[in-house]
Amino acid sequence: MPYEPPTHTVERSLRATTGAKIVAGVDEVGRGAWAGPVTVCAAITGLRRPPEGLTDSKLLTIKRRTVLAKELRTWVTSYALGHASPEEIDALGMTAALRLAAGRALDALPVRPDAVILDGKHDYLGAPWRVRTVIKGDQSCVAVAAASVIAKVQRDKMMAELGIDHADFGFADNAGYPSPVHKAALAERGPTPYHRLSWAYLDALPQWRHLKKVRTWVDGSVPEIEGQLGFDF
Numbered sequence: 726m727p728y729e730p731p732t733h734t735v736e737r738s739l740r741a742t743t744g745a746k747i748v749a750g751v752d753e754v755g756r757g758a759w760a761g762p763v764t765v766c767a768a769i770t771g772l773r774r775p776p777e778g779l780t781d782s783k784l785l786t787i788k789r790r791t792v793l794a795k796e797l798r799t800w801v802t803s804y805a806l807g808h809a810s811p812e813e814i815d816a817l818g819m820t821a822a823l824r825l826a827a828g829r830a831l832d833a834l835p836v837r838p839d840a841v842i843l844d845g846k847h848d849y850l851g852a853p854w855r856v857r858t859v860i861k862g863d864q865s866c867v868a869v870a871a872a873s874v875i876a877k878v879q880r881d882k883m884m885a886e887l888g889i890d891h892a893d894f895g896f897a898d899n900a901g902y903p904s905p906v907h908k909a910a911l912a913e914r915g916p917t918p919y920h921r922l923s924w925a926y927l928d929a930l931p932q933w934r935h936l937k938k939v940r941t942w943v944d945g946s947v948p949e950i951e952g953q954l955g956f957d958f
Contacts, residue, residue, distance in 0.1 A: 728780055731870040733772050735842055735859055743855060745839035750868025751827055752844040754782070754876045756819060759911075760894070760901035760920045761884050762808040763822055766876035767830040769802040769838065770868045776800055779870050781863040782877035794878035797871050804875055805833035815923040815938045823849045844869050891917045 736748045747769060755763040776796050778789065785793065798804065807829030809822035817825065827850055831838065840855040844862040859866055863873040881900050888896025893914060895906035901919070903926070915933040916922060927937040 728784060728864065731775065731779060731865055731867045733867055735857060735862070735866050736772065736868060739840045739842070739857055743840055745855065747836055747838045748840045748842060748868065749831065749834065749838035750842045750844075750862070750866055750870070750872045751830070751850070752863050752869050752873040752876055753823055753826065754873070754880045755901065756823070758901035758921075759903060759907065759924060759926055760811065760896065760917065761880070761887060762810050763814060763819070763826055764876050764880040764883070765807045765823065765826040765830045766804060766872035766879070767807070767827070767834055767838070767841075768797075768804040768868050768872040768875060769834065769836070770800075770871055771802050773800075775867045775871065779867065779874070781861070781870060782873040784864070785874070787881075790874050791878055794874050797875055801871055801875075803835050804872065805830045806876065806879055807831070807833065811919055811921045814921050820847075820849050824851070842866050842869050844873070887919050891919075 739745050739748050749767045749769050751765060751767050753763060753765045755761055776793060778785075778793060782790050807826040809817075809826040813825060814822040831841070831854070840857065841850060842862055843850060843856050843858050846858055846860050848856045848858050850856050859869065862869040864870065884900040885897040888894060893910040894917065895904060895910070898904070899907050911926070911933070912930060915930070916927070916936060922936055922938045927934055
């Protein structure tokens with residue numbers, strides 16, 4: 726399906742309205758996975774013309790985004806990755822884990838951005854960052870699209886490496902997301918050390934349900950589940 730290439734429109738707007746000189750695009754991958762970290766990439770691209778075919782990583786074939794990620798790593802002005810582990814996701818919840826991972830990525834950049842373009846409609850970063858949220862920013866904004874591709878390829882590689890000792894789970898193919906192979910392995914073997922143990926999928930696994938971790942607020946209440954996928958989807 727043809728798609729419009731990303732542009733620097735939002736970045737130019739931020740520069741004009743806020744005086745920002747350095748703008749980073751930020752995108753995440755792994756939010757809906759059952760296993761593995763959530764990974765955030767922050768990329769600074771300037772206003773140069775992007776590589777041909779750049780778009781949201783989800784719209785690209787594995788082969789194309791792998792090749793493109795290699796090109797982007799040398800094309801971008803700078804980029805950095807941040808991760809939040811399954812243990813941190815269980816302890817903090819996804820929104821706070823995203824903030825943690827994004828902060829790590831932004832702090833790892835060689836220069837501090839004056840403004841951030843964040844994919845989606847929710848600002849999970851907040852102060853002290855100056856944030857502009859953009860729905861489908863990974864398709865429309867050059868820096869966010871670059872971050873999307875780099876983050877996806879890097880996390881997929883990480884999950885394939887984590888899956889070497891857990892071949893039945895198919896992490897090299899599903900990257901920790903729900904799949905028939907993943908579900909079957911969970912039912913038979915239970916979660917690996919890389920699984921998120923506060924997530925709803927454990928409710929459908931009676932023999933492993935005792936492993937589930939439940940977060941509570943200081944007042945003892947249970948926080949609302951944040952977009953987790955159970956076995957029925």
